[in-house]
Amino acid sequence: MAAAKVPLLVTEGNLSRYLQEIRKFPMLEQDQEYMLAKRWQEKEDTEAAHQLVTSHLRLVAKIAMGYRGYGLPLSELISEGNVGMMQAVKRFDPDRGFRLATYAMWWIRAAIQEYILHSWSLVKMGTTAAQKKLFFNLRKLKGQMQAIEEGDLKPEQVTHIATQLNVPEQDVVSMNRRLSSPDHSLNAPLRQDGDGEWQDWLVDDNDNQETLLADREELDQRRVLLESAMESLNERERHILTERRLKENPTTLEDLSQVYGISRERVRQIEVRAFEKLQRAIKNAAIQERLANE
Helix, strand or coil, X not given: CCHHHCCCCCCHHHHHHHHHHHCCCCCCCHHHHHHHHHHHHHHCCHHHHHHHHHCCHHHHHHHHHCCHHHCCCHHHHHHHHHHHHHHHHHHCCHHHCCCHHHHHHHHHHHHHHHHHHHHCCCCXXXXXXXXXXXXXXXXXXXXXXXXXXXXCCCHHHHHHHHHHHCCCHHHHHHHHHHHHCCCCCCCCECCCCXXXXXXXXXXXXXXXXXXXXXXXXXXXXXXXXXXXXXXCCCHHHHHHHHHHHCCCCCCCHHHHHHXXXXXXXXXXXXXXXXXXXXXXXXXXXXXXXXXXXX
């Protein structure tokens, strides 16, 4: 990817200049986007990738500005969003029928959110999907209730937010206090005599960055394999398998039998057959990928 050609936003002071620069890159028509994506996909044409990335820099900036309330420099948020944009271009499949912007929004937001989570000065913020959802939506909901500048939330406000985000009320209280507390230097002394610092007592039990990156790449690879394998199923098989195996709360055989006007046993047979086909398709795709890399 031609990362060096992407305009740099070094400081907040040159934001206006940066926005003016990225507006110079033309927006792409759908057929132009498709041809450039195919050139990158089939020939790894870096100039084509560069045009795809730069034509969407305005989208990155727009999304990044939505995260300005977390106390981090906008220049850094935009830079991380640009990295996400490059990853989106790298993985984009134009033959799926949707526009690059639709696909890239997920990658841009994911890159920015991961950066925010790793940059916040919270020793342990929590990494579950529910906690991340709470982290990124709490400020917005507080704004809607005009409670941004308050300390502890009122009981009715806690109940409202917990209901809206489907999280325990205690999690709302805890997260709000974490986000409202001031930052403290890890180099601050533990006692007034200056003997020892706070950072001496902090032990990072998380995986290192190399492990996290490897895990993320493996997850991305599995997701791509699954999406590709799902295409081997017909529409009914894909729907039934998704409803039965890929949802947090699976749809019952009875409900699906009513949707398709068939017996529950027939739905179960289609589910089993679809799962077997999916397993074979994933296995074959993995073998082909391994052979291609050898």
